[in-house]
Amino acid sequence: MNGPTKAQSSTFAIIDEKLRLRKALQDITNRIHAAQNIKQILVDLKDGILNLFDAHSITIYVVDNPRNEIYSMFLAGTQLREIRVPISNNSIAGFVANTGRVVNINDAYNQSELKIIDAKLSFDQNWDKISGFKTKQILAAPIYNNNQLLGIIQILNKKIGEGKFTEEEVGLALEIAEVLGVAFYNQQRFERRRKTRFDYLINHDLLKEEELERAWEESREQKETMENFLMHKYKISKEDIGLSLAEFYHCRFVQYSDKTVIPGDLIKNLKKDFLRRELWVPLEKIDNKIHIIVDDPKNIIKRDTIENLLKTKQVKYDVALTEDIIKFINLFYHSSDDEHSFTEILGRLDDEDTIIEDEDGGERITESDNVIMQLVNKIINDAYSRGASDIHIEPNIGRKNVEIRFRIDGDCALYQTVPFSYRAAIISRIKIMSNLDITVKRLPQDGKIKFRRPMGEEIELRVASIPTQGGVEDVVMRVLAKGETMPLEDMVLSSRNYKELINIIAKPYGMILCVGPTGSGKTTTLHAALHHINRPDRKIWTAEDPVEITQYGLRQVQVQPKIGFDFAAAMRSFLRADPDIIMVGEMRDFETAKTGVEASLTGHLVFSTLHTNSAPETIVRLLDMGIDPLNFADALLGILAQRLVRTLCKKCKEQYHPSKEEYDEIVESYGTQEFAKLNTPYNNDFKLYRPKGCEACDKTGYKGRMGIHELLIGTDSIKRMVQKHETVEGMRNKAMSEGMTTLLQDGILKAFKGFTDFIQVRRVCIK
């Protein structure tokens, strides 16, 4: 048997070689398609592709459309480096990207050879100069998929043979380019699909994908956080950034607010500098879970650290902007104008010092006393600077923390929590400050604290201690801030009310009453009225409990009911002290009311307050008390009922067109017949305002309060009805027919003007 001929052998060799090549190509194709990402193809699989060619070097570029460049990556030692080439005719690869043509060059340095391909084509020699590599042959082909240019494959310098790369090699390069095209397309699609924390912005058309791509790079260059960069450069609102982060991390987005409750017990053992560096801080404890705000809730390493430090897995992570986290940390560790922060004070109470109640309920007092003192001072100072009217200290039973709440603008809100172990010490300290008996724990007590603020102002606190369930004691402190007198013009009275009030307070004698529940601003109104008539030719005596507002020219007296110097006694002494005008804090009993009526009938102008709901009800109340109807009818000048409503935040309130149902409800509340007189039909021009919420108002949509009023004038017809002891209903109707607007009506009119909304008005007007 003859062996294969020479020609046959050579044919077999070619077939063999072709099979080997096919196999190698298949192998590399599989590996390309299995690649994790484009980077892996560019760096790790490059040599495998190079093995298919008998060449010295290969570079695979990826198109970066937003920057009009192509780039590649390579390993320099262990460092990953990037090269970037502009899509232009100034380099071979750039030319291929620019034109989409395949280029096969024998000598890169031969200008005339390049000119034949394109007049403007040049070879960039810089790379050779840096690397010492001498480029000769270049084979470069575009990588396409679906007519979209995705990259360039460039092969340099044949290992054997002269001249250009062969036709087979060009064919092979094109085959590889096709494989790469499919791989790049799939990878890019995959990478596009890969979620980023800003997907929400793309999905809601707030940002284009190219813009996001660019923003990643630009923010990195400008060393700014991506969030800040998007807010500044692309004017994305903080709210939208928040929605995007919340969606991505599946958690809450927490924005900074300086009204945030300081989580004293949660941060007691954490160092400020550490938290600032690590960018997280505990915010609150809800349902036994500690809520931590962190810049990246998916960061496992950070979460591990946090859970180790807090010694619990009961942690929930919320996301916040870096700068907000810093602000929270600053707030928590340096919360107010005085030098000691809440946390710092708590931190100084060593656990060994913990003040534990004895079995009999008495407590051992240790050297921590001084710290407890600072803690209580801090609570009072913070309450005052936040404009709180009341401080509620609420100890819980067992090992639950003490809650401290402030009432601000009429609503209570949590201010701080303090570890349960200090509850007895805090309560004792307040009782000592207010001269209460610290051994009496099973009966309510009341007292006061005169408190000097760091800046020297003096404030007074009314203190009530009340035994509560579980053998603990609550303490509630009313902050009696020394108020300023408000001019009557600033009280936002309706023009009718203002005119009528000015008129009656100018009378030489008679009785003027201001009525409403506690905290409805009665004292402020009375002082405003007194201020209006406070002149050197008039002697004005006031009996108050306590004196909340001081006014030059008034002779102000603090009553002392405990020693028998009550309102009635004060008024009797005033009558012997040549008064023109008398103001009595409150007519809570028959004696005071009777003396007041008599004083007003003997040539004095008398001002006072009552805890009644409306102006007409006040008349009936006094008559029911036993006041003589004829005398009272003579004395009565006017009764002003008042409430405070929360006002809409001017910065963020929103105008809207209410539904017909809402309109009808308002009309019905106002009184259909009365409303008809206002000539406010329901049409498209009918607009109301509603709260929205912004930084200025702590997201509530409301800021501050204002009065709503109901002023009943003691006209002749009203006086006649008083004499006859007529019903509240009858007197109200009469007064309304004479021009009085009810509290609800005045409130609705103020809602129409955009000062407040119907919800707030209805809330304070419900009896």
Ligand SMILES: [Zn+2]
């Ligand atoms: Zn606001």
